[in-house]
Amino acid sequence: MSASVEGNIIADVMSKKPNVKITRFPAIIRIDGERMLEFDMEEIGAALGLEPGEFGVYDFEIETSTHYGRQVRLDDKVLLSLILKTLLNTSALS
Secondary structure, three states: OEOOHHHHHHHHHHHOOOOEEEEEOOOEEEEEEOOEEEEEHHHHHHHOOOOOOOOOHHHHHHHOOOOOOEEEEOOOEEEEEOHHHHHHHHHHHO
């Protein structure tokens, strides 16, 4: 996540969710979670002081720099699933 004003607010929103770890660096913010991260655009938009529907998945993508796992974009949410990565790592070990 970009360490912009918006990125910092997104990190603050996500830090309140269970099993989410935020690591801040000078230019980026790393957001880690277990199994799946769910970024709710309405929740993020409200934290940014925007009206419902003003912050969308494309606005969110501007703030993201990179990700691992499978990203699914819905109308009002971005889901980042880490399950596939975990399964691939597990099967590679057996």
